[in-house]
Amino acid sequence: MAKHEYAFYPGCSSQKGASASNYLTSVESMCKTLDVKLTEIPDWNCCGASIGYAEAGELPRHVLNARNFALSEQHLPGQEIVATCAACWLGARETRERLTHSDTLMADTREALKEAGLTINEMPGIRHMVEVLIEDLGFEEMAKHVVRPLEGVKIAGYVGCQTNRPFGVAGESFENPVYLDKLVEMVGAESIPEYEQKVTCCGGALAFSEPERAQAQIKDIVESAYDHGAEMIVTPCPLCQANVEIYQGQVNKRYGTKFDIPVMYYSQLMVVAYGGSAKDAALNGQVIKARRLEEIAAKPVKR
Amino acid sequence: MSANTAVAEKYRNNFLKEIEEQVEMGDWVKMCMQCGVCSGSCPTNFQSAWEHPPQELFMMIRAGKREEVLTSSSMWNCTSCYNCIVRCPRKLPITHIMHGIAEYAHRLGMAPKMQPTRFFSGLFWKNATKTGRVNELKLSMGLYFKDGFVQGIKNGMAMQSVALGMVKAGRLSVMELFGGHKCKDQKGVHAMLKKAYEIERGRKTAKIAG
Numbered sequence: 001m002a003k004h005e006y007a008f009y010p011g012c013s014s015q016k017g018a019s020a021s022n023y024l025t026s027v028e029s030m031c032k033t034l035d036v037k038l039t040e041i042p043d044w045n046c047c048g049a050s051i052g053y054a055e056a057g058e059l060p061r062h063v064l065n066a067r068n069f070a071l072s073e074q075h076l077p078g079q080e081i082v083a084t085c086a087a088c089w090l091g092a093r094e095t096r097e098r099l100t101h102s103d104t105l106m107a108d109t110r111e112a113l114k115e116a117g118l119t120i121n122e123m124p125g126i127r128h129m130v131e132v133l134i135e136d137l138g139f140e141e142m143a144k145h146v147v148r149p150l151e152g153v154k155i156a157g158y159v160g161c162q163t164n165r166p167f168g169v170a171g172e173s174f175e176n177p178v179y180l181d182k183l184v185e186m187v188g189a190e191s192i193p194e195y196e197q198k199v200t201c202c203g204g205a206l207a208f209s210e211p212e213r214a215q216a217q218i219k220d221i222v223e224s225a226y227d228h229g230a231e232m233i234v235t236p237c238p239l240c241q242a243n244v245e246i247y248q249g250q251v252n253k254r255y256g257t258k259f260d261i262p263v264m265y266y267s268q269l270m271v272v273a274y275g276g277s278a279k280d281a282a283l284n285g286q287v288i289k290a291r292r293l294e295e296i297a298a299k300p301v302k303r
Numbered sequence: 304m305s306a307n308t309a310v311a312e313k314y315r316n317n318f319l320k321e322i323e324e325q326v327e328m329g330d331w332v333k334m335c336m337q338c339g340v341c342s343g344s345c346p347t348n349f350q351s352a353w354e355h356p357p358q359e360l361f362m363m364i365r366a367g368k369r370e371e372v373l374t375s376s377s378m379w380n381c382t383s384c385y386n387c388i389v390r391c392p393r394k395l396p397i398t399h400i401m402h403g404i405a406e407y408a409h410r411l412g413m414a415p416k417m418q419p420t421r422f423f424s425g426l427f428w429k430n431a432t433k434t435g436r437v438n439e440l441k442l443s444m445g446l447y448f449k450d451g452f453v454q455g456i457k458n459g460m461a462m463q464s465v466a467l468g469m470v471k472a473g474r475l476s477v478m479e480l481f482g483g484h485k486c487k488d489q490k491g492v493h494a495m496l497k498k499a500y501e502i503e504r505g506r507k508t509a510k511i512a513g
Contacts, residue, residue, distance in 0.1 A: 012437035016486045019439055019469065021346075040501040043487045050383035053402035053430060054409045054424035060499040073447065076316075104411045108506075112499040116491030119322030121445045165385035201346045201384035209423035214382075216350050233502055242474075246465050287468040 002037030004007055004136055006127070007076040008090065009068060011085035012046050013238045020238035021084070027129065029280040033145050033271075034137060038082060045089030051164075051205035055066040058098075061287050062105065063112045070118035080125035082132055084161035084267075085238035089128040093167055094124050104207055130161055130266065134179055135170070139186055147275040147301040149188020153292055154229035155269070156195045157181045158221060160240035164199055169195035175199065175249045184234060187273035197224040202243040211250065218244055219251050222259045232262040232267055241265060246287050262290035262297055266285025269293075275301040307411045311369070313511045318367045324510045327403035331395045335361040341387035341397050345380075353377040357387060357397050362403065373413040378405040379420040422449055432496060435486025440479035 023161035030260050031038055045068060048061045069092075083089035099106045113119055133142060138201055157180030165174055172179055178224065181191035183293035200221050203214020221244055225233050235241050252259055263284075271281035278297040283290055305306050314321035335358055336510075341377035353361060363372050376400045387397040407422070408414040412505040414421050426445045431437045447462070448455030459466075471476035486492055496512045 012484070013429070014399075014437070015436070017473065017478065018484070019474045021474055022472070025342050032488075034418075045492055046431040046437050047428065048431065049437075050398075051424050052403070052419075052428035053406055053502065054421055055406075056429035057406060057503050059503040060496050063499040067492065077428075108499070108502045111502060112495045115494035115498045116488065118491075142487075161382075161384040166388045166396075201382050201386070203346075204382040204384065205382075205423060205427070206347070206382050206420060208443070209419040210380075213347055213350060213380075217346055246468060249464055249468075277500055285472050285474060287472050297487075303505070 003038045004036040004132070005027050005039070005079060006082040006132065007072040007079040007124070008040045008192050009044055009072075009081050009083045009088055009090040010036035010040060011083060011238075013085060013242075016296075018240050022282035023084060023238055023241070023265045023267065025282035025285070026265055026280070029271045029276050030267045030274070030289070033274045033276075034142065036132065036137075036209075039067055039076055039079070041081070042066050045079055047088045047206075047291055049087045049091060050281070059105070059108055059112065062095040063100055063109055066099065066109045066113055067116060067118060068092065069096075069124050070113055070120050073120060073122060074126055078126050082127045082129055084129045084238075086128070086160070087124065087239065090167065092127045096123055099123065113158050125235045127238070128169070129161060130215070131169055132181075137142060137184060142270070146187060146273045148296065148299065150269060150273055150296060151188050152233070153189040154191045154192065154228075154230050155184045155227035155264075155294075156192050156228060156233045157184055158195070158225070158233045158240060158244065158263075159198050159239045160235055161199070161201050161204070162239075163165045163236045170214055178237065179235060181267065184269070187269045189269070192225075192228045192230060195224060195228055195230070197221045200234045201239045204239060208248060212254070214243065215247055215251050215254055218247055219255055219257065222248060222251070222255070222261060225261060226253045226259070230261065232264055232290060234264045234266055237265055238298065248288065260288055261295070262286055262301045264290060264293070272297045305412075307413060308509060310411070313498075316367060318369045318372070319365050321369070322364050322407075325408045325507055326400070328396050328399045329403060331400060332364050332369050334393050334395055336393055337362060338392060340390050340392065341395075344386040344390045346384055346386070349379040353380050357401060364468070368488065370406065373408040373411065374415060376415050376418050378402070378408070379414070379418045381405070393495070410466045417434055435489055436484045438479050438483045440475060440477065440483070
């Protein structure tokens, strides 16, 4: 039996061929090393994300998340739900909070769920993968598995919004969370705690609908990483990763910059540091290739 | 009588009450003390300025500026970064109130038709709830082609290098055009959402009647 078991909510962007499929690959490798067992919630659905608000209303949005709770309770009783996506985690946590605090909303939700033949009896715990890493495993345990430290690599820890606000990770401040910097140090790389854009918004869904606004923010985030001498950026959020990575070419056109900095998931850094291959870490999923990590991943491990 | 005239009739001269009863988290609006921390913390207001930043919208609601608030493009500039929520000294759930006012304006048909984020928001929800899971390819194409076929091709061409990069990295699949990812129990998803809309609409209408 695995040391830690959870009901897993991968979310739409983690699916095969979707924008964060590289995140999922690296999380799976990471969890194998850490002896964490993730069992996918059968037939899970979209969380609605924050951007669905024009049509979502209040109850339909919570009912969407509640369906996942009900499926988890039915198939994986007693297990906490773990999400890797910031928006999934936020959406589910918000629903958990609202339903817990309003009997009316809870009763209405139960009535709607009946139409899908489902019910909720207990509210599940909702965790983000970084919470599992920090709180359930701890830095000491995570550090034990490092066999190929990312020595000499300077990495800007970009936390972004939705894993940080409004809920955030316990014990961290909204303005200057430090867990990502600690994680960078843990894998043997050099962190940049003074990176002042670490909680700046990447523009979220406005990267699609109003690119000029989002790209102004993306420019600040990338520029500051360069100013601090970073070779790459690391983030815990799929939308932050995509927005900050894939629009660098457009930002360059708009602002005359020459940005070309890789944007990684924490799980990819960990997999390489844990001795995994470039494939295990899904380095082939980068639009801006992380050459330095690829070189390190090709090296033999220190045992 | 249109939905808009019905509520306008009921809440005549009391726009604050209308927002409190019809908008998600609307009952928090009266708690705003006009400090402006929300506006100073908002990334899109900081950059290019909202027509009416959040604390201004709150005062306009109290001043009964119904038409100006509901037709404003302001709320649609929200990126859902939640910075205003965590900084508000009165703990107003400002992000949710912005979404709530936007949703209400959209529901009444008063939101600006050409506002791109209003369009994208509706597109996202329909995309996600159609099969229970988001189809990223159809979502992007739906946005590019919103202003017609010719503009759609132009938008697609402008985004070509971004899209190709994603396809090469295995993070955008053309197979999504032919079905793609979905929930098995789509029927159940649709039925429960239909019920949820019915219940929510019922509760809002009861307040107008009451």
